Amino acid sequence: MADNSNLFGEIRRFARTSGAVGGIAARVAGERMFGIKTDRASHAEDLKTILGGLKGPLMKVAQFLSTVPDALPAESAAELSQLQANAPAMGWNFVRRRMSSELGPNWQSRFANFSHEAAAAASLGQVHRAILPDGREVACKLQYPDMPSTVEADLRQLKLAMAVYHRMDNAIHQDEIYKELTERLREELDYTREAAQMRLYDLMLHNEPNVHVPTPVPEFCTNRLLTMTWLDGRPLMQRLEEDPPQEERNQIAEALFRAWYVPFYRYGVIHGDPHLGNYQVRADGSVNLLDFGAIRVFPPRFVRGVIDLFEAVRDNDPAKSHHAYETWGFSNLGDEQMEVLNLWAKFLYEPLTQDRVRRIQEDDDPQFGRAVAEKVHAGLKRTGGVKPPREFVLMDRSAIGLGGVFLRLRAELNWSKLFHELIADFDTETLAARQAAALAEAGVPAAS
Numbered sequence: 001m002a003d004n005s006n007l008f009g010e011i012r013r014f015a016r017t018s019g020a021v022g023g024i025a026a027r028v029a030g031e032r033m034f035g036i037k038t039d040r041a042s043h044a045e046d047l048k049t050i051l052g053g054l055k056g057p058l059m060k061v062a063q064f065l066s067t068v069p070d071a072l073p074a075e076s077a078a079e080l081s082q083l084q085a086n087a088p089a090m091g092w093n094f095v096r097r098r099m100s101s102e103l104g105p106n107w108q109s110r111f112a113n114f115s116h117e118a119a120a121a122a123s124l125g126q127v128h129r130a131i132l133p134d135g136r137e138v139a140c141k142l143q144y145p146d147m148p149s150t151v152e153a154d155l156r157q158l159k160l161a162m163a164v165y166h167r168m169d170n171a172i173h174q175d176e177i178y179k180e181l182t183e184r185l186r187e188e189l190d191y192t193r194e195a196a197q198m199r200l201y202d203l204m205l206h207n208e209p210n211v212h213v214p215t216p217v218p219e220f221c222t223n224r225l226l227t228m229t230w231l232d233g234r235p236l237m238q239r240l241e242e243d244p245p246q247e248e249r250n251q252i253a254e255a256l257f258r259a260w261y262v263p264f265y266r267y268g269v270i271h272g273d274p275h276l277g278n279y280q281v282r283a284d285g286s287v288n289l290l291d292f293g294a295i296r297v298f299p300p301r302f303v304r305g306v307i308d309l310f311e312a313v314r315d316n317d318p319a320k321s322h323h324a325y326e327t328w329g330f331s332n333l334g335d336e337q338m339e340v341l342n343l344w345a346k347f348l349y350e351p352l353t354q355d356r357v358r359r360i361q362e363d364d365d366p367q368f369g370r371a372v373a374e375k376v377h378a379g380l381k382r383t384g385g386v387k388p389p390r391e392f393v394l395m396d397r398s399a400i401g402l403g404g405v406f407l408r409l410r411a412e413l414n415w416s417k418l419f420h421e422l423i424a425d426f427d428t429e430t431l432a433a434r435q436a437a438a439l440a441e442a443g444v445p446a447a448s
Contacts, residue, residue, distance in 0.1 A: 089118035089126045090144065098142045102225040110220070114140070122277065124151075124188055124293070129230060137230035138217060147189055155182055172380065173387035180390040184272065188293035191226040193444070197292040198228065200442035201271070204263045210255040210286040233280025233288040240408060251285040253411030257418055259289050260402055265307075265422040268298040268435045272394030274401030296394040297439065297446060300428035301327055306395070307423055313342070313349045321345070329389025337386055340379030347372045348399055351415040360406040360415065 095116070099107045108114060113131040120127040125143040132138055144150070159178055187193055195216035202213045212231055220227035236252070256279065263269040271278075272294040280288040305327030312320035318335075321342055325333055333341070351360050380386055388396075439446055 089121035102222045141226040143224040176390045180393040196443040197295045211259045231288040239281045249409045255287045300431045337383045352419045355416045
């Protein structure tokens with residue numbers, strides 16, 4: 001009976017969401033194709049309500065879109081950005097049931113204090129602040145009910161949407177993208193795995209004084225409950241509203257750069273969720289890095305390919321570009337397709353090729369990034385499209401998402417110097433050995 005109930009729940013959820021999202025899509029399409037004017041702010045509010053209620057993969061899509069400046073109309077970005085850290089929370093009855101199922105009926109006796117109100121709520125779970133008997137302040141992340149079936153229902157809907165979109169637009173062949181998103185989202189449901197990934201980040205960033213990572217408390221962790229040390233900090237956007245001095249903006253940006261790219265270039269690991277709810281600013285300008293569910297472990301050859309493509313862009317070397325794309329897993333690229341891909345590569349790598357202090361994007365046109373993306377999209381569509389490899393997905397997402405944060409910070413740094421400090425002694429064998437040792441110590445599975 002429970003199985004049938006879950007199945008019917010998925011069907012109802014699928015129908016409700018498909019209809020609601022479809023209605024928004026139809027209104028937006030009407031405006032774009034036929035000039036029918038509609039209320040975009042209303043679309044965004046509807047979308048926020050739907051995604052906030054889902055608490056699943058579609059909300060993560062919204063989080064990603066709202067990370068990139070001007071990827072959406074301003075009114076849509078404003079609505080969707082509220083999903084970053086302010087998703088609707090579930091009430092105390094849910095909390096009591098979840099905690100009892102994970103820690104036993106006398107769970108409250110194991111805490112000196114446990115807040116009834118959620119401190120934060122996100123796509124897959126919500127966080128409560130608590131105090132352990134030894135005085136440690138902790139954050140308890142509780143997974144929402146029936147999330148495995150919820151995620152599977154959302155993934156089926158996402159697959160349907162991607163299939164429909166591909167019939168209209170063949171610029172990007174999405175099979176491998178869907179496989180990657182599916183695997184990473186399923187991994188995010190395993191809080192035991194996330195605890196291990198949190199330990200991994202603590203190891204990798206141990207020597208970074210401006211980046212702080214919470215520590216899991218193993219005896220209070222299960223597959224659906226993640227308890228970690230509490231970190232004090234404020235949301236980044238809240239601090240930016242106070243217009244901090246340029247020195248602090250630069251400090252925050254450098255800390256975030258190192259938080260993402262020390263693990264990548266030295267261990268072949270990347271945090272694949274660079275939305276604004278996943279980092280906080282502390283009083284001293286250092287940052288807290290949060291949420292370790294979407295982690296990607298790369299084989300050393302892929303990291304080598306990222307450096308090779310940088311060198312190809314810097315030196316205008318088409319042969320090296322082709323080699324780099326093949327190393328990543330792109331196949332059957334013609335010269336014209338590679339030329340189109342290089343437009344995007346040049347856009348992303350340009351700040352790294354100039355050994356001087358500058359903003360991440362010096363063009364004052366806020367539509368510049370979108371214009372480049374549209375040019376790349378048109379070129380790929382014209383040349384028959386490309387099939388991005390699975391490993392490309394989170395790497396590209398992180399680069400774009402972080403770039404959006406650096407834009408908002410208006411940071412002025414020597415990005416080239418920061419990058420070259422990380423790759424100065426790069427060697428694939430050294431990275432492989434360092435990666436294997438760190439994964440083993442933290443208890444994280446090797447690259448899939």
